[in-house]
Amino acid sequence: MSIEYGEAQLLPGEKIAITTDTATEPFWKKAKERKLTACRCASCGHFRMPPTPYCPECQSREMSWPDLPGTATVFSFAICTRSPYSGEPLIYVPVVVDLDGAPGARLVSNLIGIKAEDVEIGMKVTVDWNPIQDDWLLPIFRPV
Template sequence: MSETGIATALPAELVRITTDPSTEPFWRAAKERRLVAPRCADCTAFRLPPTPFCPHCQSASVEWVELSGRATVYTYTVVQGFPGLADITLVPVVVDLPDAPGARLVTNVVGAAPGDVRIGTELTVDFHPISDGWLLPVFRIADPPLGGE
């Protein structure tokens, strides 16, 4: 486990992406620090990861919807150590996106103690630099509401 025990993302040089016409809008938006999801222009179903055809109605029509950046942990795991990085702590998560019903995103929680992440934890998006100038959407635990418990 890392000295601080705080979840982080992999170093930028270890993360590479490839794009295609179906995924390019997602990555371009991330580069602008925006989180987007594809929605079928015919049946309005959201789909992540982006695909060329809607899995519900097989339409190729898509519109890209900007999301608020809020998410909730659907499931997660804690990874202590990574090949060549024995002291790293990763918290990979699958998140539900309230602005994109039915869509889930595989990502990482960063900047939190692993013990603070639970199913149902509310998160907000952040962006982590990766190879070739791209930004990777990652999530941080949301601040508690003002006046809350």
């Protein structure tokens, strides 16, 4: 017997705030242009997410931020049934996705546009954008 949760909901953007630092700001600035990127070592090419000041492979501080295609594959997910803000009933689906064009880079996000009970590991998804506090855009995903 499978549970029917219903449509995965968007988290309320007005409740979501981010902070940036020198290592993460390029990601958020590209997101504001609706471009998905990931931190790539400009010295050895290793992708790392979340961005960190030093490459874990070669210790270089040089970073590049290539435009990615915006597609990804669901690596893992959860189905949540309560709002993290109010505790009221809310169906939403946190996901960890493998980013296309950035081998080894994963992003924690949310999935919408699908019934929660239909989400599967390995499914192809594409980026969309959720407006959040301070005019930032949060990358979220929906099925291709």
